[in-house]
Amino acid sequence: xxxxxxxxxxxxxxxxxxxxxxxxxxxxxxxxxxxxxxxxxxxxxxxxxxxxxxxxxxxxxxxxxxxxxxxxxxxxxxxxxxxxxxxxxxxxxxxxxxxxxxxxxxxxxxxxxxxxxxxxxxxxxxxxxxxxxxxxxxxx
Amino acid sequence: xxxxxxxxxxxxxxxxxxxxxxxxxxxxxxxxxxxxxxxxxxxxxxxxxxxxxxxxxxxxxxxxxxxxxxxxxxxxxxxxxxxxxxxxxxxxxxxxxxxxxxxxxxxxxxxxxxxxxxxxxxxxxxxxxxxxxxxxxxxx
Amino acid sequence: xxxxxxxxxxxxxxxxxxxxxxxxxxxxxxxxxxxxxxxxxxxxxxxxxxxxxxxxxxxxxxxxxxxxxxxxxxxxxxxxxxxxxxxxxxxxxxxxxxxxxxxxxxxxxxxxxxxxxxxxxxxxxxxxxxxxxxxxxxxx
Amino acid sequence: xxxxxxxxxxxxxxxxxxxxxxxxxxxxxxxxxxxxxxxxxxxxxxxxxxxxxxxxxxxxxxxxxxxxxxxxxxxxxxxxxxxxxxxxxxxxxxxxxxxxxxxxxxxxxxxxxxxxxxxxxxxxxxxxxxxxxxxxxxxx
Numbered sequence: 001x002x003x004x005x006x007x008x009x010x011x012x013x014x015x016x017x018x019x020x021x022x023x024x025x026x027x028x029x030x031x032x033x034x035x036x037x038x039x040x041x042x043x044x045x046x047x048x049x050x051x052x053x054x055x056x057x058x059x060x061x062x063x064x065x066x067x068x069x070x071x072x073x074x075x076x077x078x079x080x081x082x083x084x085x086x087x088x089x090x091x092x093x094x095x096x097x098x099x100x101x102x103x104x105x106x107x108x109x110x111x112x113x114x115x116x117x118x119x120x121x122x123x124x125x126x127x128x129x130x131x132x133x134x135x136x137x138x139x140x
Numbered sequence: 141x142x143x144x145x146x147x148x149x150x151x152x153x154x155x156x157x158x159x160x161x162x163x164x165x166x167x168x169x170x171x172x173x174x175x176x177x178x179x180x181x182x183x184x185x186x187x188x189x190x191x192x193x194x195x196x197x198x199x200x201x202x203x204x205x206x207x208x209x210x211x212x213x214x215x216x217x218x219x220x221x222x223x224x225x226x227x228x229x230x231x232x233x234x235x236x237x238x239x240x241x242x243x244x245x246x247x248x249x250x251x252x253x254x255x256x257x258x259x260x261x262x263x264x265x266x267x268x269x270x271x272x273x274x275x276x277x278x279x280x
Numbered sequence: 281x282x283x284x285x286x287x288x289x290x291x292x293x294x295x296x297x298x299x300x301x302x303x304x305x306x307x308x309x310x311x312x313x314x315x316x317x318x319x320x321x322x323x324x325x326x327x328x329x330x331x332x333x334x335x336x337x338x339x340x341x342x343x344x345x346x347x348x349x350x351x352x353x354x355x356x357x358x359x360x361x362x363x364x365x366x367x368x369x370x371x372x373x374x375x376x377x378x379x380x381x382x383x384x385x386x387x388x389x390x391x392x393x394x395x396x397x398x399x400x401x402x403x404x405x406x407x408x409x410x411x412x413x414x415x416x417x418x419x420x
Numbered sequence: 421x422x423x424x425x426x427x428x429x430x431x432x433x434x435x436x437x438x439x440x441x442x443x444x445x446x447x448x449x450x451x452x453x454x455x456x457x458x459x460x461x462x463x464x465x466x467x468x469x470x471x472x473x474x475x476x477x478x479x480x481x482x483x484x485x486x487x488x489x490x491x492x493x494x495x496x497x498x499x500x501x502x503x504x505x506x507x508x509x510x511x512x513x514x515x516x517x518x519x520x521x522x523x524x525x526x527x528x529x530x531x532x533x534x535x536x537x538x539x540x541x542x543x544x545x546x547x548x549x550x551x552x553x554x555x556x557x558x559x560x
Contacts, residue, residue, distance in 0.1 A: 001179060001186060001439075019421075020175055020317070021324040021335070025305035029169045035160055036207040039141060039217070046141060050218075059221060060204040067176040067200055077178070078190075081199055085225045097325045123325050165445035172312030175322070177440070182315070184441045185517045185543050195441075281459060281466060300455055309449045315440055316487040318497070319421060326421060330498075339501060340484040347456040347480055357459070358470075361479060365505045 004076020006140045007112050015103035016074035018065055022057045024094050030058045056091040062120050062129060065100035070135055074102055075114065078138025082113065086131040090122075097123040102133065112136050144216025146280045147252050155243035156214035158205055162197045164234050170198045196231040202260050202269060205240035210275055214242060215254065218278025222253065226271040230262075237263040242273065252276050284356025286420045287392050295383035296354035298345055302337045304374050310338045336371040342400050342409060345380035350415055354382060355394065358418025362393065366411040370402075377403040382413065392416050424496020426560045427532050435523035436494035438485055442477045444514050450478045476511040482540050482549060485520035490555055494522055495534065498558025502533065506551040510542075517543040522553065532556050 005014075031037050036058055039046035047055040063086050071079050092098060102116040113134055120129035145154075171177050176198055179186035187195040203226050211219050232238060242256040253274055260269035285294075311317050316338055319326035327335040343366050351359050372378060382396040393414055400409035425434075451457050456478055459466035467475040483506050491499050512518060522536040533554055540549035 018175060019319065019326065020322050023304050023308055025303075025308040026173045028305070029173055029308065030204070033166045033169055033173075033201055034204040034207055035158060036204065036211060038208070038211040040211075058204070058207060060200060060207055061173055064170070064174040064176065064198070064200040064204075067174055067198060068178070071176060071178040071180075081228050083225070083227045085223070087223045088221050095324070097323055163445075164443050165448070168312050168443055168445040168449065171315070172308050175311070175317040177315040177317070179439065182440050183517055184515070186439065298455060306453045309453055310484070313446045313449055313453075313481055314484040314487055315438060316484065316491060318488070318491040320491075338484070338487060340480060340487055341453055344450070344454040344456065344478070344480040344484075347454055347478060348458070351456060351458040351460075361508050363505070363507045365503070367503045368501050 001077060004078050004138050005074065007107055007109055007114065007137050010075060010104055010107060010114055010137060012104050012106065014074055015101055016069050017099050017101040018068045018073070019097060019099040020065055021097045022061055022092060022094055026061050027057055027094060030061050034060070052091050054093065056093055059088050062092045062098045062100070065098055065120070066102060066118055066133070069100055069102045070116070070133060075135060075137035080136045081133060082136060083134045084131060086129055088129055090126060090128040092122065092128055098128065112139065141217055144218050144278050145214065147247055147249055147254065147277050150215060150244055150247060150254055150277060152244050152246065154214055155241055156209050157239050157241040158208045158213070159237060159239040160205055161237045162201055162232060162234060166201050167197055167234060170201050174200065192231050194233060196233055199228050202232045202238045202240070205238055205260065206242060206258055206273065209240055209242045210256070210273060215275060215277035220276045221273060222276060223274045224271060226269055228269055230266060230268045232262065232268055238268065252279065281357055284358050284418050285354065287387055287389055287394065287417050290355060290384055290387060290394055290417060292384050292386065294354060295381055296349050297379050297381040298348045298353070299377060299379040300345055301377045302341055302372060302374060306341050307337055307374060310341050314340065332371050334373060336373055339368050339372070339409070342372045342378045342380070345378055345400070346382060346398055346413070349380055349382045350396070350413060355415060355417035360416045361413060362416060363414045364411060366409055368409055370406060370408045372402065372408055378408065392419065421497060424498050424558050425494065427527055427529055427534065427557050430495060430524055430527060430534055430557060432524055432526065434494055435521055436489050437519050437521040438488045438493070439517060439519040440485055441517045442481055442512060442514055446481050447477055447514060450481050454480070472511050474513065476513055479508050479512070479549070482512045482518045482520070485518055485540070486522060486538055486553070489520055489522045490536070490553060495555060495557035500556045501553060502556060503554045504551060506549055508549055510546060510548045512542065512548055518548065532559065
């Protein structure tokens with residue numbers, strides 16, 4: 001299988017993205033995996049009483065779309081995530097199509113670590129989440 | 141439904157936990173939700189060639205076990221997550237039982253925000269992940 | 281459990297069908313099983329740019345509806361599939377109800393094999409897929 | 421998103437593969453999608469009485485691993501499958517790791533079609549399925 005990029009192959013400014021629509025089924029399955037049955041995700045009647053006025057997707061669903069970016073694209077196969085930071089800026093709703101993007105902002109060749117700026121935008125190009133990841137690319 | 145704790149009801153040192161076993165099915169379903177088909181999660185033969193020697197669970201599965209803690213226990217219903225930070229310290233394997241814990245370390249009554257220290261331990265009490273969350277508890 | 285029909289019990293022209301609606305959740309789960317996260321199945325925004333103008337279901341979802349026909353109806357329990365051929369004629373969309381039908385067109389008693397003509401129609405009676413299967417019915 | 425290869429970019433002999441372990445959860449979910457609850461997949465006691473002596477995976481699970489190859493690798497995004505043919509040669513069991521490979525054997529530039537030879541091998545390099553696919557690569 002094709003190994004990801006090593007730290008020497010990675011350049012500041014490199015970026016990669018993954019996009020996917022968030023389905024009702026994703027919310028159901030995320031509940032199954034995590035036990036997070038918060039009524040703001042699972043109870044339409046309750047959701048009408050919240051500031052969002054409708055059910056919203058778990059933040060972790062959109063958040064996790066960065067995983068295929070880091071682990072399968074940039075740096076790619078063999079990457080180990082050390083730390084991630086995520087800010088939640090706007091709600092993600094069922095039916096939204098989210099694009100998760102990682103962009104290299106610095107690298108430390110001695111420690112073999114790369115810092116990437118993360119953004120998550122919806123189909124209207126609205127920034128719904130932002131963050132940073134520190135990862136170790138695969139070694140040569 | 142019972143609203144979560146307001147900032148005045150929350151005290152420094154309060155904590156809550158949620159525990160769950162990570163199943164093979166969780167890995168399969170997390171792949172469905174995120175599109176993350178990294179062979180370190182899905183290909184036993186490839187996984188044997190990695191430093192972990194076996195397939196490991198997506199970090200986001202264990203990570204997301206903190207969501208029911210924050211949103212359904214402490215502060216609880218009506219909480220909005222602003223920011224989370226997660227450090228990945230040791231691999232989580234299928235069959236591991238993970239306990240995610242949030243503990244209040246500070247609160248800002250003016251801004252209505254609470255900072256919580258997060259830990260994730262496995263069934264052997266090994267710390268596999270750690271982090272922080274900044275959340276807004278529900279208002280009175 | 282009731283064994284399927286043997287080759288002597290099967291007659292040319294015998295047929296059996298299975299019908300099922302294709303749900304969004306089927307698409308999500310089929311992605312989980314197969315790793316097929318093609319954006320024509322998973323990304324509504326991308327799908328709008330394709331000739332189909334909307335997301336379509338994986339061909340393998342409708343295609344696999346023939347399996348309960350062959351293995352549980354005709355010939356039925358104990359049948360072993362040797363070969364299948366499938367032609368994809370029109371897209372299947374989420375919400376479509378597909379009827380998969382197998383009809384016996386020939387049998388070879390010496391080799392214990394049966395050839396069946398396969399059709400897949402949607403709720404508007406439109407032929408969306410067609411094909412053939414060669415199967416071994418259970419022995420007496 | 422990056423379009424797949426056009427017919428002029430494809431060369432005879434080009435090949436691509438996708439590998440994945442077949443999990444118990446895959447069998448459960450494939451049953452959910454297809455209604456194929458044949459006891460040879462779902463009933464361990466019944467399965468002991470069959471020639472295979474154990475439950476086997478639905479043929480369609482391994483079969484469908486070719487979909488990400490054709491649709492996302494070679495030719496890749498924008499490919500439309502016209503016809504597939506599959507021969508079932510040996511059983512696939514839960515826990516097997518299957519590699520699905522497509523190799524270009526001919527192309528017809530006038531009709532914009534490519535014929536690919538398909539193979540499915542398990543972790544012991546045993547050929548469990550073989551077949552052919554005729555596909556239309558994306559146009560320039």
